[in-house]
Amino acid sequence: GENVEQHPSTLSxxxxxxxxxxxxxxxxxxxxxxxxxxxxxxxxxxxIDIRSNVGEKKDQRIAVTLxxxxxxxxxxxxxxxxxxxxxxxxxxxxxxxFKTIFGAGTRLFVKA
Amino acid sequence: DADxxxxxxxxxxxxxxxxxxxCSQTKGHDRMYWYRQDxxxxxxxxxxxFDVKDINKGEISDGYSVSRQAQAKFSLxxxxxxxxxxxxxxxxxxxxxxxxxxxxxxTRLTVT
Numbered sequence: 001g002e003n004v005e006q007h008p009s010t011l012s013x014x015x016x017x018x019x020x021x022x023x024x025x026x027x028x029x030x031x032x033x034x035x036x037x038x039x040x041x042x043x044x045x046x047x048i049d050i051r052s053n054v055g056e057k058k059d060q061r062i063a064v065t066l067x068x069x070x071x072x073x074x075x076x077x078x079x080x081x082x083x084x085x086x087x088x089x090x091x092x093x094x095x096x097x098f099k100t101i102f103g104a105g106t107r108l109f110v111k112a
Numbered sequence: 113d114a115d116x117x118x119x120x121x122x123x124x125x126x127x128x129x130x131x132x133x134x135c136s137q138t139k140g141h142d143r144m145y146w147y148r149q150d151x152x153x154x155x156x157x158x159x160x161x162f163d164v165k166d167i168n169k170g171e172i173s174d175g176y177s178v179s180r181q182a183q184a185k186f187s188l189x190x191x192x193x194x195x196x197x198x199x200x201x202x203x204x205x206x207x208x209x210x211x212x213x214x215x216x217x218x219t220r221l222t223v224t
Contacts, residue, residue, distance in 0.1 A: 009152065032211045043202065043215040044155070089154060093211050100213070104154040 002027040004092050006103030014111050019077045021106045023090035026071065027099075030092040033066060033073045038087045038105075047088075048075070051095075080110045114139040116216040118203050124222045125193050133188045133219050135203030142208045144186040146170075146178060149200040149218075158201075161186055162208070193223045 005024045013019050023033075034049035050057045050064045050073065057064050061080075066073040073092075077084055087107050093100040116137045125131050135144065146158040157170030159178040167178060175197060177189045190197055203216040 006154070034211065034213075036213075043217050044213075045215070046212050049211070095211065100157075100211070102155040104152055 002092075002099075002101055004090060004101045004103040006090050006106055008106060009104065010107045010109075012109040012111065013080050015080060015082060017080055019080050019084070019108055019110075021075045021088055021090070021108070023073050023075075023092075023103050024071055025073075025092035025101070027092060027094065027101070028071075029094045030071075031095045032093040033064070034091050034093070034100075035062075035064060035075050036089045036091070036102075038089065040086070044089060077108075080108075082110050082112050084108060085110045116203060116205055116214055118201075118216040118219050120219060121217065122220045124224065126224055127194055129193050131190045131193055131221070133201055133203075133221070135186045135188070135216055137184050137203075137205045137214075137216075139205050139207075139214060140183075141205035141214070142183065143206045144180065145204040145206070145213065146176075146186070146188045147202045147204060147215075148172060149202060155202065158188065190221075190223075193221075195223045197221065198223045 007022050031052040036044040037047045038044040048064050050066050061078050063076045087105045089105045090103040091100050119134045142163050145160045147155045156172050158176050160168050161180045179187050201219045204213040
């Protein structure tokens, strides 16, 4: 079946360093790629998303890149801060909210 | 603020018991979802509903059933709970044709 692979499962960085999380999807029909952040004990919340007609999108310290040919997309966090510590989920959707497949999640630790 | 709420937030039950998890939303969204979160497995879709008369199975529906009592209410039932249904359960909503999921706070269920 369709799936989304996410790596790494755990990532530890020093405060101020950059963090990169990578995802690969299998469904060629996917055209919407959101990233959700889940802080400890909290609900997942959307932090950034990208559609297939765009290769890169930035929002302050976070950015997402998409390579549709290779079916890869990545989350980049620059100048990491302790409050970036959380579990991050990527997802791939066929658009219109019909089918969304989540990755297994990456637990990011930012050490002060 | 419009929100998604879940009751109970925590529940411990015994094998073989029937249990119902409830979800309510004030966002006015037509679409509602039930997800299960397990460590290392991400968010997996159990059931989803695009309106009051629409119920669809997700990727892991065995052992679960749902009821959409109204646009704002979507409940998940475990008819005969088993230990491997121990997990964190999230309800989510989305607007028609939109991709972003709005998650509830989660219900931590333990089956002993």
